[in-house]
Amino acid sequence: MTIGLNAFLLVSGLLFAIGLLGVILRRNTLVIYMSLELMLNAVNIALVAFSRYNGTMDGNIFVFFIITVAAAEVAVGLAIIVALFRRRQSVMVDQLNALSR
Amino acid sequence: MIDILFYVFAASVLISAFVMVISPNAVNCAMAMIVSFVGTAALFVLLEAYFLAILQVLVYAGAVMVLFLFIIMLLDVDKSEKSYLKDKMTLGASIIGFGLIVVLVCSAFLGGNHLPEPSLLPVMENPTGEGVGIPFTTSTKSFGYSLFTKYMLPFQVAGFLLLAAMIGVIVVSKKNEPEQG
Numbered sequence: 001m002t003i004g005l006n007a008f009l010l011v012s013g014l015l016f017a018i019g020l021l022g023v024i025l026r027r028n029t030l031v032i033y034m035s036l037e038l039m040l041n042a043v044n045i046a047l048v049a050f051s052r053y054n055g056t057m058d059g060n061i062f063v064f065f066i067i068t069v070a071a072a073e074v075a076v077g078l079a080i081i082v083a084l085f086r087r088r089q090s091v092m093v094d095q096l097n098a099l100s101r
Numbered sequence: 102m103i104d105i106l107f108y109v110f111a112a113s114v115l116i117s118a119f120v121m122v123i124s125p126n127a128v129n130c131a132m133a134m135i136v137s138f139v140g141t142a143a144l145f146v147l148l149e150a151y152f153l154a155i156l157q158v159l160v161y162a163g164a165v166m167v168l169f170l171f172i173i174m175l176l177d178v179d180k181s182e183k184s185y186l187k188d189k190m191t192l193g194a195s196i197i198g199f200g201l202i203v204v205l206v207c208s209a210f211l212g213g214n215h216l217p218e219p220s221l222l223p224v225m226e227n228p229t230g231e232g233v234g235i236p237f238t239t240s241t242k243s244f245g246y247s248l249f250t251k252y253m254l255p256f257q258v259a260g261f262l263l264l265a266a267m268i269g270v271i272v273v274s275k276k277n278e279p280e281q282g
Contacts, residue, residue, distance in 0.1 A: 013206030022122035072266035
């Protein structure tokens with residue numbers, strides 16, 4: 001494979017930018033949460049690429065831990081979103097303005 | 102040949118991620134997200150991290166996205182959120198910020214003055230690693246070796262984190278008392 005490290009880092013950076021766009025732009029809490037997962041995923045690509053081109057295993061182990069933490073985070077976050085929906089009947093962030101009233 | 106695979110999978114990852122961000126329907130977002138995760142797993146295969154590729158498909162594209170689809174279905178928030186296109190200020194600001202980051206990333210990794218390009222090192226089949234640096238291998242054995250030697254403490258902390266997350270989910274998703282309403 002003649003693809004270099006910089007190509008993988010470019011894909012990773014663009015994916016991170018797209019995830020950030022989703023977090024800023026969207027109103028639906030579930031989609032914002034998915035965009036956060038996308039940003040974690042972008043970091044995973046960068047770590048695996050660094051690990052492969054550096055010849056060490058540490059980046060791969062780190063990605064392993066990131067996947068573990070992300071799975072736990074998704075479970076807790078979705079439970080919080082469900083509890084929020086139960087209280088406010090909405091998951092749109094522009095209707096969740098209880099502190100400004 | 103493998104280079105073409107890289108371009109195909111990188112394009113599919115980026116395009117499906119963008120579709121995920123702009124699609125107004127939450128279910129379509131989740132579907133595009135699954136495509137993006139599977140494309141990421143393919144990039145991991147190209148980087149010869151086979152175990153992580155399988156883990157990515159099982160955990161992210163399997164468990165996490167099924168959980169997301171389940172919650173989307175359960176909450177029934179499928180009102181085709183179009184309101185994010187109405188607020189011109191937010192739209193303009195986020196597009197300008199996105200463009201700035203894209204310019205930054207492209208100038209960092211595309212121009213002539215990018216990082217030095219290391220060549221691909223040969224991959225060992227079996228871990229030989231004793232010592233500080235564990236060499237890159239394709240075998241799952243080196244994951245187990247690393248987890249129980251160099252990364253023992255993070256491994257146990259991750260176990261406690263999973264326990265705390267489980268207790269947290271049970272506490273948060275318990276039904277409230279009726280007087281709290």
